[in-house]
Amino acid sequence: MIKINVAEIQKSLVGSKKLVYEVTPEELEISPEDLEVVGPVRFTGTITNAGDVLLLQGKVTATVKRVCGRCLEEFTAVSTADVLEKYYPAGTVATEADALVYDGDLVDVAAALRESLVLAEPLKVLCKEDCKGLCPVCGANRNLHPCTCDTTRLDPRFSALKELLKK
Ligand SMILES: [Zn+2]
Ligand SMILES: [Zn+2]
Structure with missing residues (x-):
């Protein structure tokens, strides 16, 4: 869980908070089966009060282990993923079935960062272009x-x- 206090930005429309985080894969609840992360996960971005929703935007970066599809060697690479997520206040009718909600002043952004990283992982990778x-x-x-x-x-x-x- 990575809780962000949004009490301040909720007070004014387009209120925004800059976020710079460094967290462990454990805090993000990334399982090695989904993605093997080596070292910390970094996130820089903003969370903005967009009226009916809070908007999380930014970039998440992590060093990940990959296996080359050609020579089968393990190697590490830096993965960078864009994060763009909406958070609806708990109790409101969300338009999307998988919408993220927040309750009170705290937003948990762990799921958004985790999903962005896992989804950004390419299916086929090469250790180097001319492997x-x-x-x-x-x-x-x-x-x-x-x-x-x-x-x-x-x-x-x-x-x-x-x-x-x-x-
Ligand atoms: Zn040979
Ligand atoms: Zn290779």
Whole structure:
């Protein structure tokens, strides 16, 4: 839970508060299955009284562990996600089913930061743009151990065809 006191900004329309936070993945309740975060999560942004809702805007940054889709090596990368979330006062009829609500003077922004980070995570990542991947013949990581295997004939479609022809 990361509670922000919004008593001040609720007093005036377009009242706004600058937020600079550094929190742990535990405080954000990010489970390693969702995203492996290394070190603190940083958030900078604002929360603004927009009349009927409070508007949370900003950027969340964390160092995360990723696995390269080509060579399967683990590496760390800095993930930055935009945060844009509306908070409705408890008891009001929210228009969206998954709307976030707040009660009294406190807004819990943990869910918004967590969701933004998890959703920003790309499905496929490479450790580097020109990652050479694993050798399909000997299995070596070709970034670390360049091998001399002949991989030209190893198009999987052709090898499957060859298997068929053998029968
Ligand atoms: Zn790689
Ligand atoms: Zn090889």
